[in-house]
Amino acid sequence: MKSAFICFCFLAIASAPPPSVSKQYRSDYVYNKDTNAFYKLHTDSAKIWDAKSSCTTEGAQLMVPASEQDIIQLHSMFKRFPDLGNYVWVDEDGKDHESAEDKPMIDLSDSVTEAMRSRFALQGCDVVTRQGEIETSPCYNRLPFICKVEAIDAPYDTHCGVFAIGYQYVESTGSCYKISKVAYSWTQAYDECQAENAHLVVLNSEAEMLVVKNLTNAAAPVDEAQTTYFFYAGFRAQEPTKNETPVFKTIFNQTLQEAGFSGWSENEPNNANNIEFCGTLFKNDGKLNDVDCSDKYAFICEKEVHM
Ligand SMILES: *[C@@H]1O[C@H](CO)[C@@H](O)[C@H](O)[C@H]1NC(C)=O
Ligand SMILES: *[C@@H]1O[C@H](CO)[C@@H](O)[C@H](O)[C@H]1NC(C)=O
Ligand SMILES: [Ca+2]
Ligand SMILES: [Ca+2]
Numbered sequence: 313m314k315s316a317f318i319c320f321c322f323l324a325i326a327s328a329p330p331p332s333v334s335k336q337y338r339s340d341y342v343y344n345k346d347t348n349a350f351y352k353l354h355t356d357s358a359k360i361w362d363a364k365s366s367c368t369t370e371g372a373q374l375m376v377p378a379s380e381q382d383i384i385q386l387h388s389m390f391k392r393f394p395d396l397g398n399y400v401w402v403d404e405d406g407k408d409h410e411s412a413e414d415k416p417m418i419d420l421s422d423s424v425t426e427a428m429r430s431r432f433a434l435q436g437c438d439v440v441t442r443q444g445e446i447e448t449s450p451c452y453n454r455l456p457f458i459c460k461v462e463a464i465d466a467p468y469d470t471h472c473g474v475f476a477i478g479y480q481y482v483e484s485t486g487s488c489y490k491i492s493k494v495a496y497s498w499t500q501a502y503d504e505c506q507a508e509n510a511h512l513v514v515l516n517s518e519a520e521m522l523v524v525k526n527l528t529n530a531a532a533p534v535d536e537a538q539t540t541y542f543f544y545a546g547f548r549a550q551e552p553t554k555n556e557t558p559v560f561k562t563i564f565n566q567t568l569q570e571a572g573f574s575g576w577s578e579n580e581p582n583n584a585n586n587i588e589f590c591g592t593l594f595k596n597d598g599k600l601n602d603v604d605c606s607d608k609y610a611f612i613c614e615k616e617v618h619m
Contacts, residue, residue: 328473331466338370338475338507341461342389346381348463353389355396357454360437363401367459369494370507371467371476374403375460383444386458390442393456399439399449401457472615476508480527481617485520488615489513489527495537498590501544501611502563510615512546513593514562515573524612525598534610540595542603544611547571547591549602558589558602568600576600 331337331350341350354366364374377383390400436448439455449455472479472488479488488510496504505512515521533540547568549558558581560568568574577594581602588602592609603609 328470330468330470331475332463335463337461337463337466337468339509340503340507341370341372341459343463344381344385347379347385350461350463350466351375351385351389352459353386353393353400354457354459355393357456358401359454360401360451360457363455363457364403365494367457369492369504370459370461372459372461374401375458376403376405377438377440377446378405382460383440386440387442387444389458396456398442399447399453399455401449401455402438402440402446404438405446472510472617474508474510474613474615476510476613479510479613479615482523485517485523486617487520488617489524490613491527491531491543492610492613493532493534495534495608495610496544497608498544498548498605501609502546505546505611505613508613508615510613512544512563513612513614514546514564514571515593517572518575521573521575521593521598524593525595528593528595528598528612531610537609538607539609542592542594542601542607542609544609545591545593545600546614547600548605549589551589558583560591560600560602574600 328334335343337343337350341352343350350372352370352372354363358366367374375382375386386400390396437451439447439449441447466475467477468475469477469479469488471481474488476490479490481488490510492501492504502512513524515524528543546563547560549560552558560581562568562571577597577599580600581588583602587604590603590605592601592603593599593612594601
């Protein structure tokens, strides 16, 4: 009896419960117990297509206002940003119901699609106002938007301990890694890895560099990246006062030597135009390069697995 009890405790510590049990998701999402779902209000304005893809990247979806509780949740988040204008993108509440209609509707799918297309072009896309009304706004507008995911659908990788899918465990380094499918600035990439309960990759050995190099070479190129051969990593420099050489440190405040890998690509760091203070890995040789922090690149998140 006693040993069974101890074993149970060990298992409970080794793998954390999923979001549907823990009511915990990404650090930038809030939980609502009335809807049993997680929400994030994006205060950065975007076109509706980009809003949808941002939500998807976060394991969620552009919110379909399905209930009064959804509107109340949005309202409580929206009112904290009085300067944000009057509208927030939401997804069409008719969409999901449409496909659940009876057979004749499905047989008419071509004309339904056509009708939806013209609605999209002429009548606009759905927004929720500060007053909680659902209205439409021209689809080409840039607006804040709200993402939602039901607790039961919120992605959680038990082995890696991250709120995302797509992490790959590598036994030789004891870490999980994920190459992003989107291109972000260094700071956005840093935040995204943190929100997933991971961090921008930090190379701690030559062996880890070779592992990550293989992963970057196997990954599908991200179209909107400035270039597809650089990937943001967890090191950067303070912008130096003039004439000083930038000193690169990891996000854990170690020098590259202390971290365990400091091999720069040929002729790097070159601090081109004196504005390159953020760290990337170069796909071709796996080594380090400095870039402008505002450039948008794919990035690599890492999570150490403690068993
Ligand atoms: C990288 O990929 C090459 C070619 O597939 C393979 O031979 C090598 O063992 C891999 N190295 C690591 C560290 O995964
Ligand atoms: C980072 O390390 C330096 C030198 O080791 C130290 O002086 C500094 O206080 C550290 N900064 C943080 C934020 O820990
Ligand atoms: Ca590492
Ligand atoms: Ca450079």
